[in-house]
Amino acid sequence: MKKTPKAMILGTGRATPERVLTNADLEKIVDTTDEWIRERTGIERRFIAADHETNSQFAARAAQRALQSANISAEQIDIIVQGTVTGDVGFPANACYVQELIGATNAAAFDISAACSGFIYGLALADGFIASGKARYVLVIGCELLSRITDWKDRATCVLFGDGAGACVIGPSEGERGLIDTFIKSDGRLTELLCMKGRGTSIPLEVALAERKVFLAMQGREVFKYAVTAMGDASAHILEKNGMTSDDIDLFIPHQANLRIITATAKRLNVSMDKVYVNVQDYGNTSAASIPIAIDEAIEKKRLQSGNRCLMVAFGGGFTWGSALVQL
Numbered sequence: 001m002k003k004t005p006k007a008m009i010l011g012t013g014r015a016t017p018e019r020v021l022t023n024a025d026l027e028k029i030v031d032t033t034d035e036w037i038r039e040r041t042g043i044e045r046r047f048i049a050a051d052h053e054t055n056s057q058f059a060a061r062a063a064q065r066a067l068q069s070a071n072i073s074a075e076q077i078d079i080i081v082q083g084t085v086t087g088d089v090g091f092p093a094n095a096c097y098v099q100e101l102i103g104a105t106n107a108a109a110f111d112i113s114a115a116c117s118g119f120i121y122g123l124a125l126a127d128g129f130i131a132s133g134k135a136r137y138v139l140v141i142g143c144e145l146l147s148r149i150t151d152w153k154d155r156a157t158c159v160l161f162g163d164g165a166g167a168c169v170i171g172p173s174e175g176e177r178g179l180i181d182t183f184i185k186s187d188g189r190l191t192e193l194l195c196m197k198g199r200g201t202s203i204p205l206e207v208a209l210a211e212r213k214v215f216l217a218m219q220g221r222e223v224f225k226y227a228v229t230a231m232g233d234a235s236a237h238i239l240e241k242n243g244m245t246s247d248d249i250d251l252f253i254p255h256q257a258n259l260r261i262i263t264a265t266a267k268r269l270n271v272s273m274d275k276v277y278v279n280v281q282d283y284g285n286t287s288a289a290s291i292p293i294a295i296d297e298a299i300e301k302k303r304l305q306s307g308n309r310c311l312m313v314a315f316g317g318g319f320t321w322g323s324a325l326v327q328l
């Protein structure tokens with residue numbers, strides 16, 4: 001019988017804009033304070049793209065770094081999958097623009113719209129493609145320019161988000177290391193709690209513009225509650241399914257939305273904060289990019305090393321959520 005290949009992370013990369021927007025800068029834009037933002041979210045600064053910069057440029061830069069660290073050429077990539085809700089254009093897929101920028105001429109390229117869970121959804125797909133033998137190398141990217149869909153007049157949301165990109169090259173593992181399992185889920189009854197209504201086809205553009213429905217809208221308290229429950233459940237589920245407990249994990253990488261969501265999730269899972277990767281203070285919430293940025297940074301800082309077990313978990317609009325267990 002044909003042996004099922006195990007998928008593993010072969011290389012990682014990240015890219016962010018140069019411009020940094022601090023909480024002090026935000027105090028000049030909306031009625032807020034550094035203290036309020038730090039206390040409620042843990043965020044201190046975030047990267048914001050310049051007007052001329054695009055999602056595909058950052059995604060391509062992160063992808064090129066991941067290819068370099070994996071020692072794989074762009075032509076070897078079979079599939080490019082990008083988690084994003086802020087692509088360069090309405091269509092075609094942002095992954096197609098990335099494909100052109102990096103010269104991945106042999107790939108099929110497409111996007112996943114799963115908001116902040118986009119990277120974990122991408123990992124689940126990559127795992128399936130590699131295990132089924134349909135692909136050898138998959139480039140999974142999470143990249144968002146959330147600043148472009150942020151209402152800079154709404155203090156309840158504009159302090160939360162940032163721009164950035166992260167990418168991983170996924171390929172077959174030679175040994176036991178690799179993706180142990182992935183889990184994805186969604187609940188379409190809760191779309192209203194976090195959405196952007198006015199850039200689709202259900203509302204005429206002129207109405208959407210007049211009613212300011214062209215920005216991300218969120219019911220923060222509800223999102224908070226569901227995020228903690230869903231990320232806790234998705235983590236517990238994947239650990240239990242694979243006969244593990246949080247003691248078997250070397251590093252926990254939750255989606256970097258908000259420090260309070262991260263600490264509440266860790267508490268629910270009984271994981272001490274020294275095992276939890278946190279960089280939300282420097283990036284804000286970069287949605288689909290947050291986990292691949294964190295993986296790349298954690299490897300660079302040697303918080304994640306070869307052989308380490310890592311649990312990642314995400315939650316976002318849809319609602320969507322998911323987890324991934326990997327041995328690096």
Ligand code: ACO
Pocket residue numbers: 031032033036037040041116155156157159160194218219220221223224227255257258261285287315316317
């Ligand atoms: N600065 C100062 N005051 C503010 C600000 C701000 N930036 N934003 C809101 N306030 C005020 C409100 O107007 C309100 O004032 P009022 O009491 O006079 O009416 C007060 O602060 C409390 O507002 P709440 O919304 O109840 O504040 P809360 O404690 O819930 O914190 C927050 C808000 C930070 C958004 C929180 O609900 C949260 O973290 N939610 C999760 C949202 C999130 O992370 N979403 C990301 C997308 S989903 C994901 O990635 C998981």
